[in-house]
Every structure is written in structure tokens, then in C-alpha cells.
Amino acid sequence: MLKTGCFLLIALIASAHAAVPSLKVLIAKSLSNVVVEGMDLHKTIHTLKKSQQYRGRKSISFNCRPQLRKKLTVQSSPLLIASLSSPTGLISWGKHKYQGELHLLADPKTERCDLVNFxxxxxxxxxxxxxxMNGTWPLEALKAQAVAARTYALDRVRKSHGGKLYDLESSEKDQVSGTFFDATEKTLRASKETEGEILIGPSGKIAPAFFHSKCGGKTLRPDQVWGGVEEGYRSVNCTFCQKTGMKDWNAKLQNKKLVDMVDQVLKKYYSDKIIDHNIKIMPDSLHNSELRIYAGDRLHIVKKSYLRNLAGRGILPSNNFIMSNKNQEIHVEGQGYGHGVGLCQLGALELAKRGYDYRQILSFYFPRHKIKTAYQQ
Ligand SMILES: [Zn+2]
Structure with a gap:
């Protein structure tokens, strides 16, 4: 165990220099107190324009509120308070160890701190x-995920042009990253063997690469879920995820609840509203990404994904569902888990088990995209 840890430590730190771009990942929000620890820590307090180097192991505590009070009158958006790094390349926040630097942001609205890993x-x-995914999954599935996640991250870095306090969040809103000890020899290998590789769209531009847990039979295009068109995406039939992960699901809603949800969706996305609360759902199928609903004699067409955003994944785990009126209730039958766009992770797992390599897996879910090496050490 210790040997593996040492191997990872050396290998990961070795991979942490040269021409590899860095990104700023928001790892925690709304903290009232932050304690950072490391060897020979270097601290910069940006608000005071002061830097300090500590010798040996040092623990530094930040109380976020007083830091902010000094700046509240002039600052309304989050502010970079401090940066911390260690020549070892590793730095701790509580029990968690991170590579790179930790940045402390203060948010005047909450009077609390956010923590960013650079x-x-x-x-x-x-x-x-x-x-x-999972550090024990087949290597080729991990490599496919590595290319997709790298593409997503690099796209976000390029869009923020280095000007934002963070490029993305470690959450399901963007993608979930771990800490230093979450890495395994296999995840390290998957990253190394695809180093710098990203997906590009038919026009040659970096493509925002999306992925999700389980499509449930068919992947969706970004425009079917979020409304914006991304070049090169196609909906593909995926039967590979059927036997794993979340089983087909169903839900029941009261009529009134659906009326309320549709009304909110119409107001938020379509500048419209429900006038007649007498609703009837038109015959639906899994192929429809939109729901057709009569409210009285007016037909409304709403994206299923917008209803899911509102209902939450606890009620609607995926965008792949059929909705119908039954008696005084609304019945929902669905498949899969997640938004359904791009790479289906459980499908990739099955394809890797069947001997597909990562290039074949990616070309299955992104048939019009190509793999390009964006950088190398
Ligand atoms: Zn699938």
C-alpha cells in the first residue's frame, strides 16, 4: 500500500509540470473557516499584496468574515483573498490532499469563503x-472518459480566458474531481496514455464533450436538453448500458403538481404561462425530447429536460421518459440516469468489457468528432 502510494506520489508530481495547462476548480463553497496545511508553505495575501514563506510543516487558519469586512464597501463580487502553495506540490485542506495551489475566495454576498484548487x-x-467513473473499471473505458473530461475542462478554461476566479466546479453541475489519494495506478495510466488528447468537432474546433451515467437506450443531442446547438452531436442508440446501473424507473405526480411545473417552465424558458388548469398530455414516446400538453384548448410544447431541472433528479432521474394522464394522476415511466448527452458511462464500461478500445468507444458516442492532441509535455 505504502509502495503504491509512493509510486503515485512520484509519478503524479512528475506529471505536474511542463506544458500541461492548469485549471481552477471550485472545490468547496460557503466556508466560515479554512485551515490549510503543508510543508514550507508559501502564502500570498492578495488583499494586502504580501507574501510569506514558512519553514517546515505549517498549518494556516483563515477566518473568512473579517477578511471581507475590510473590503465590503468596495467589493460586490467574489474576491481572491489568498493563494497557498508548497514546493512539495501537495497541500492539504482538512483531511483532503491536493496537487497544485489552493486559492481562497471571499464572497461578499454570503460573507463566507470558497476554495479553489489550481x-x-x-x-x-x-x-x-x-x-x-471508478478507478477499477477497464482501462479503455477510463481512457475514453479521460479524453471526454479533458475536452470538457479545456473548453471551460479556454472560454474563461484565465480571467475568472475559477473555470469549473467539482460537482455534478460540471464534473466531479477527487483529491490526490483518489487517483489509482489505473487512472494515472488512463490519463498518461491519452495525454493531451481532446475531441474536436467537424469544423476542427474544440467540442464541449458531455457525458452522463446511463442513457437508458438512446443518447440525446445538447439542443434536445439545453437548447443550444453544439456542432457534430448525434443521438445514438445504445443498448450497452441496459443491464447495469439504475433499473427502469417510474414516478407519479398529481395533476396540480404538473400544472405548476409546466407553468414555471413556460414562464422561465418560453415567456408564456398556463391559463387553463385543465391539462391533457398528448401521446408521448421515448423518442420525443419534448412534451406536448393541452391546457384547455391551448397546446404547449415544453422540453422534458426543463421539467426535470425543475422536478429534480429524485423525481425524474433522466430526460428519457414517457409521461401520460392516468385517472387523476400523471404517470411517468423512464430509463437511464443523467442528462443523456454524449458519452454513456455504463455503455462505455460494457463496450470496454467487450474489447472496444477508447477510440472506438468515443467514435461510437461522438461519431462525427475526431481525437486531436492539444498539448504534450
Ligand atoms: Zn447507454
Whole structure:
């Protein structure tokens, strides 16, 4: 165990320099107190324009509120308070160990701190694979995920042009990354063997690469879920995830609840509203990404994904569902888990088990995209 840890330590730190881009990942929000620890820590307090180097092991505590009070009158958006790094390349926050730097942001609205990890992209990918997939999954599935996650992250870095306090969040909103000890030899290998590789769209531009847990039979295009068109996406039939993960699911809603949800969706996304509360759902199928609903004699067409955003994944686990009126209730029958766009992770697992390599897996879910090497050490 110790030997494996040492191997990882050396290998991960070795991968943490040269031409690999870094990204800023929001790892925690709304903290009232932050304690950071490390060897020979280097601390910069940006608000005071002061830097300090500590010798040996040091623990530094930040109380976020007083830091903010000094700046409240002039600052309304989050502010970079401090940056901390260690020449060892590792730094701890509580029990968690991170590579790269930790940045402390203060949010005047909450009077609390947010914590950002400034980390080399390849190191980020090695920890993410263990969280977004599983460090024990087949190597080729992990490599497919590595390319998709790297593409997503690099796209976000490029869009923020380095000007934002963070590029993405470690959460299901973006993608979930881990800490230093989440990486395994396999995730490290998956990252190394695809180093710098990203997906590009038919026009040659970096493509925002999306992925999800289980499509349930068919993947969706970004425009079917979020409304914005991303080039090159196609909906593909995926039977490979059927036997694993979440079973087909169902839910029941009261008529009134659906009326309320549809009304909110119409107001938020369509500048419309429900006038007649007498609703009738038109015959639906899994192929429809939109629901057709009569409210009185007016037909409304709403994206199923917008209803899911509102209902939450506890009620509607995926966007792949059929909704119908039954007596005084609404019945929902669905398949899969997640938004359904791009790479289906459980499908990739099955394809890897059947001997597909990561390039074949990616070309199955992204048939019009190509793999390109964006950087190398
Ligand atoms: Zn699938």
C-alpha cells in the first residue's frame, strides 16, 4: 500500500509540470473557516499584496468574515483573498490532499469563503476518473472518459480566458474531481496514455464533450436538453448500458403538481404561462425530447429536460421518459440516469468489457468528432 502510494506520489508530481495547462476548480463553497496545511508553505495575501514563506510543516487558519469586512464597501463580487502553495506540490485542506495551489475566495454576498484548487490538467484528470467513473473499471473505458473530461475542462478554461476566479466546479453541475489519494495506478495510466488528447468537432474546433451515467437506450443531442446547438452531436442508440446501473424507473405526480411545473417552465424558458388548469398530455414516446400538453384548448410544447431541472433528479432521474394522464394522476415511466448527452458511462464500461478500445468507444458516442492532441509535455 505504502509502495503504491509512493509510486503515485512520484509519478503524479512528475506529471505536474511542463506544458500541461492548469485549471481552477471550485472545490468547496460557503466556508466560515479554512485551515490549510503543508510543508514550507508559501502564502500570498492578495488583499494586502504580501507574501510569506514558512519553514517546515505549517498549518494556516483563515477566518473568512473579517477578511471581507475590510473590503465590503468596495467589493460586490467574489474576491481572491489568498493563494497557498508548497514546493512539495501537495497541500492539504482538512483531511483532503491536493496537487497544485489552493486559492481562497471571499464572497461578499454570503460573507463566507470558497476554495479553489489550481491544478495541472493531467493531474486533475487522474483524480476525476476515480470519481466520475471508478478507478477499477477497464482501462479503455477510463481512457475514453479521460479524453471526454479533458475536452470538457479545456473548453471551460479556454472560454474563461484565465480571467475568472475559477473555470469549473467539482460537482455534478460540471464534473466531479477527487483529491490526490483518489487517483489509482489505473487512472494515472488512463490519463498518461491519452495525454493531451481532446475531441474536436467537424469544423476542427474544440467540442464541449458531455457525458452522463446511463442513457437508458438512446443518447440525446445538447439542443434536445439545453437548447443550444453544439456542432457534430448525434443521438445514438445504445443498448450497452441496459443491464447495469439504475433499473427502469417510474414516478407519479398529481395533476396540480404538473400544472405548476409546466407553468414555471413556460414562464422561465418560453415567456408564456398556463391559463387553463385543465391539462391533457398528448401521446408521448421515448423518442420525443419534448412534451406536448393541452391546457384547455391551448397546446404547449415544453422540453422534458426543463421539467426535470425543475422536478429534480429524485423525481425524474433522466430526460428519457414517457409521461401520460392516468385517472387523476400523471404517470411517468423512464430509463437511464443523467442528462443523456454524449458519452454513456455504463455503455462505455460494457463496450470496454467487450474489447472496444477508447477510440472506438468515443467514435461510437461522438461519431462525427475526431481525437486531436492539444498539448504534450
Ligand atoms: Zn447507454
Amino acid at each position: 491544478i495541472p490538467l493531467e493531474a486533475y484528470i487522474t483524480t476525476l476518473l476515480a470519481k466520475e
